[in-house]
Amino acid sequence: MRYSERELLSLSPLLNALFFAVLKKRLVKLVVNFLFYFRTDEAEPIGALLLEHCKITREEENVFSISFIEEPDRKYFFECDTEEQCQEWIEALRRASYEFMRRSLIFYRNEIQKMTGKDPLEQYGISEEARFQLGTRKL
Amino acid sequence: MKLNERSLAFYATCDSPGNMLFYFEERESREPVGVIILEGCTVELCEAAEDFTFAIKFDCTKSRTYVLAAESQAAMESWVKSLSRASFDYLRLVVKELEKQLEEMQSGLAGSRSIQRRSPIYRKTKSALCLDTMAPALELVKPPPLPPRRRASSGNTCGPGALVADSPVCPGTVCFSKLHDWYGREITELRREWLESQESHKL
Numbered sequence: 001m002r003y004s005e006r007e008l009l010s011l012s013p014l015l016n017a018l019f020f021a022v023l024k025k026r027l028v029k030l031v032v033n034f035l036f037y038f039r040t041d042e043a044e045p046i047g048a049l050l051l052e053h054c055k056i057t058r059e060e061e062n063v064f065s066i067s068f069i070e071e072p073d074r075k076y077f078f079e080c081d082t083e084e085q086c087q088e089w090i091e092a093l094r095r096a097s098y099e100f101m102r103r104s105l106i107f108y109r110n111e112i113q114k115m116t117g118k119d120p121l122e123q124y125g126i127s128e129e130a131r132f133q134l135g136t137r138k139l
Numbered sequence: 140m141k142l143n144e145r146s147l148a149f150y151a152t153c154d155s156p157g158n159m160l161f162y163f164e165e166r167e168s169r170e171p172v173g174v175i176i177l178e179g180c181t182v183e184l185c186e187a188a189e190d191f192t193f194a195i196k197f198d199c200t201k202s203r204t205y206v207l208a209a210e211s212q213a214a215m216e217s218w219v220k221s222l223s224r225a226s227f228d229y230l231r232l233v234v235k236e237l238e239k240q241l242e243e244m245q246s247g248l249a250g251s252r253s254i255q256r257r258s259p260i261y262r263k264t265k266s267a268l269c270l271d272t273m274a275p276a277l278e279l280v281k282p283p284p285l286p287p288r289r290r291a292s293s294g295n296t297c298g299p300g301a302l303v304a305d306s307p308v309c310p311g312t313v314c315f316s317k318l319h320d321w322y323g324r325e326i327t328e329l330r331r332e333w334l335e336s337q338e339s340h341k342l
Binding site for chain 1: 234
């Protein structure tokens with residue numbers, strides 16, 4: 001059923017929270033930088049979230065949310081079975097982005113270069129690869 | 140299948156490509172026409188070898204093969220190289236390798252001193268990590284050397300053999316706020332000493 005979602009949500013932030021309080025049981029699967037979600041009895045996902053430029057926030061107990069930079073007020077809520085599970089997911093999701101992995105690479109590359117004086121990417125022939133350069137991009 | 144398309148479109152406007160190939164109608168177009176997710180694919184030269192074409196192929200059933208053409212031999216080769224290395228999996232592989240190298244180097248340095256083994260940054264850990272998506276972990280690299288003033292008998296709670304200037308051992312912490320507090324202890328102490336000296340000057 002369609003509804004004037006945006007208009008309704010703008011009425012009050014409290015109302016925003018109320019809407020997202022209706023949680024549906026889903027299976028979620030993290031694959032590279034995508035979070036797929038499934039109905040519990042279906043093999044194909046209903047949808048996926050690309051996990052780039054997103055913020056993972058600890059909400060109340062067992063609950064975390066995902067929001068995106070370009071739409072910070074729109075949150076996707078997830079409720080876990082246990083607090084431990086919640087923590088695991090938060091950590092996993094925070095490291096799930098390509099960006100995070102890329103920065104790790106640059107970080108390690110730098111550290112190894114500092115220690116050895118050599119660029120560790122040379123052996124793989126990828127020293128000149130644009131995406132692995134430090135400071136070439138703006139956020 | 141639903142996708143957070145708005146986020147995807149926003150991601151397309153950023154400089155860093157990630158594991159996606161966005162395609163646009165015009166050079167000046169704001170929003171991409173579409174995106175190819177470069178995961179689980181191979182990038183090959185086309186047999187036809189006409190007009191500098193190459194293809195992106197996927198392993199799954201009923202998948203499309205995407206054929207692209209570059210404007211020169213050099214451009215084509217550059218694209219093929221870049222696209223083959225664009226996947227998240229590839230990046231993860233390289234990071235694992237570098238991490239292994241760094242670990243080996245660091246354990247080599249430490250010799251017989253016990254170094255806290257820290258879990259790799261890209262694996263899930265059970266302990267609380269206070270990082271957001273923006274910062275790589277501090278864990279695997281030894282912290283900066285202690286300033287020379289630190290005395291061996293300062294009674295801090297570091298591990299054994301920890302109080303040598305060139306290789307301080309972090310307390311068993313994987314939490315940035317704890318790390319921050321640990322380094323802050325010396326500052327707090329210095330501040331207290333300074334305040335006391337100010338008091339005694341006044342008197």
